[in-house]
Amino acid sequence: MMNITFCDHIYDEDEILALYESVGWNNYTHDLNMLKNAYQHSLCIISAYVEKKLVGVIRAIGDGYSMIYIQDLIVHPDYQKRGIGKALINTLLEKYKNVYQIILLSDEDNTGFYEKTGFKKASDMGCCTFIKNEGKIRYGCKCMF
Numbered sequence: 001m002m003n004i005t006f007c008d009h010i011y012d013e014d015e016i017l018a019l020y021e022s023v024g025w026n027n028y029t030h031d032l033n034m035l036k037n038a039y040q041h042s043l044c045i046i047s048a049y050v051e052k053k054l055v056g057v058i059r060a061i062g063d064g065y066s067m068i069y070i071q072d073l074i075v076h077p078d079y080q081k082r083g084i085g086k087a088l089i090n091t092l093l094e095k096y097k098n099v100y101q102i103i104l105l106s107d108e109d110n111t112g113f114y115e116k117t118g119f120k121k122a123s124d125m126g127c128c129t130f131i132k133n134e135g136k137i138r139y140g141c142k143c144m145f
Contacts, residue, residue, distance in 0.1 A: 009045035042061055056085065057072060064096060070089075
């Protein structure tokens, strides 16, 4: 049985780069200054460690009262399908249980996972989603929005 520790995140660039690169989210790793600033200005970051290895992270932005946006949820491929992603989401949702609106953007491959954690497609709620990226996202939603 694996011992997983969840804690508030302390930014360690080498750890973060290794985790993002493990899932191919290179859009972040090409601009380390942007990545560092994104972490420093996030509302909440929760990390998952197995022993002393960072194996997962969830990062939220927003005001923490009316809305939060789950910007990143990453679990290292060697540790996926072990409940770490679900535990990270549940930890974040518990912390912000009184927030009116919780939003995330994902590719279609993860639909089942997010539906199991209580999320619904915007289209199922009579809503649509818009995004404006000015061509800055190099790899598309598949590898990270």
